[in-house]
Amino acid sequence: MTRGDWRTPKAPSRPALSQAAWSKILDKREARLAMAQTENQTGSQSQNAGFSGSMAFILAASGSAVGLGNIWKFPYVTGENGGGAFVLFYLMCILALGAPLMFAEIFIGKRGKAGPVDSFKNLGTKAAARAHPVGYIFILTAFVALSVYGVIGGWAVYYTSLALDNGFDGMTPEAASGTFGTLMDDFATMVLFQILFMAAITYVVAKGVSTGIERYTTILMPLFFMMLLGLTAYALTTSGAGMRSVSFMFNPDFTKLTPSAMAEALGHAFFSLSLGVGGMLVYGQYMPSSPSATPITRSVATIVVVDTLVALCAGLLIFSVIFGHGGEAAGGPGLLFMSLPVAFGEMTGGYYVAVLWFALVVVAALTSGISYLEIIVAHADRLGMGRAKAAVSLGVAITSVGFATVWSLGPGKDVIIFAGKNLFDTLDFFAFGVSLPLGGLVIAITVGWAVRREEYRAYLSELGEGTFNKVVFLTKYVTPVLIIMIMAYLIKTS
């Protein structure tokens, strides 16, 4: 007799439904929901209610994920934290925490279909509905984050114009830091380029989901990938430092992996994948309706791989260019804006590389900025404000708050707001350091503990039983514990 023979089977609390039966029930519910939504909307809005297919979703969501985080921040935090070991730990965070959390966040959007706040109320259980106030934190964070993101996006536009003007030709390191420093102190120029950047984002979001976000991201993202691959190949083969750059990025030296580097890696994984602030939730809500129509699993796999590859390519590109021209890896936030221009100014074909590179940064920043704004507009639209009006008024409000950020980088640099930090660092601390992990924590707990397991299973039906159980385990236990540890560390050391 084997052990299983005498074990009493557990009585199911309600008749167990097969996987297929669940999918069918959910498909019907989704169809009803979609119909009700379409009926509630007037002509132009209803055409705009969602993405046309899974490819559009994947491109838009990749557009959200791939941003300044990948090409500006990832290389410089990798440089500051010693390279290989940091990269390896970051990859682990992406796999163990990022991917499961992205399943959960997209699930909330796709199942809830009602913006960053109300989607929580449609998850089928009272406990999950109780998490809805976190949606307001998402909105606030997206607002603040975009007010900063828009400023940095503006720098990228400004540098594109410099590159077009052949402004990096023969540039010395001193001249490069002079140019950046002058920009920081030049309120009017910074504001002007920030306004240009924000206007583009506002325009696309005002146009709607399919006729705005989908249309532009499906053009911009393929273009972005082509430019990035071309440039990376060029840099690796011509800089003379390709191998050094590869070894810097992938040869781990674990003595350099400090607790603060680990906290940074985790926070950055969230930021880079647009998690914990409702970015994936809101795009998830525009996915084609039924659980089986656009499988979450395949989309998540694609987005995660694309986002990671882009970050790695950007790192390889930047380090090979910088090492090839005698620069240092630990250049900090100025790596992109101070060290690269010098290298571009020296290299063969540097004019074209510089123009392409900064255009690439602008594209990446635009598609992410669009997603930030959409988080807020999705909610405002639900409140009956109308998409175009919501986009424009929010765009203006966020840009105006961004002026304060601009001020805090120049004249207000030394004005302390909180815990020894100026306004820029304070916003950075709350928007990225506290609020993203907190958002991720609530999402993980909601989906891990408060949503019916069979239902989540139906949305992730492509995963095998074992993998699904692992994803749930990570979501329920590992993610919350790690996030709490990281938050405690960040708060203690801030």
Ligand code: PHE
């Ligand atoms: N993921 C984006 C980046 O890497 C930032 C972002 C976060 C955009 C959340 C939208 C929402 O730059």
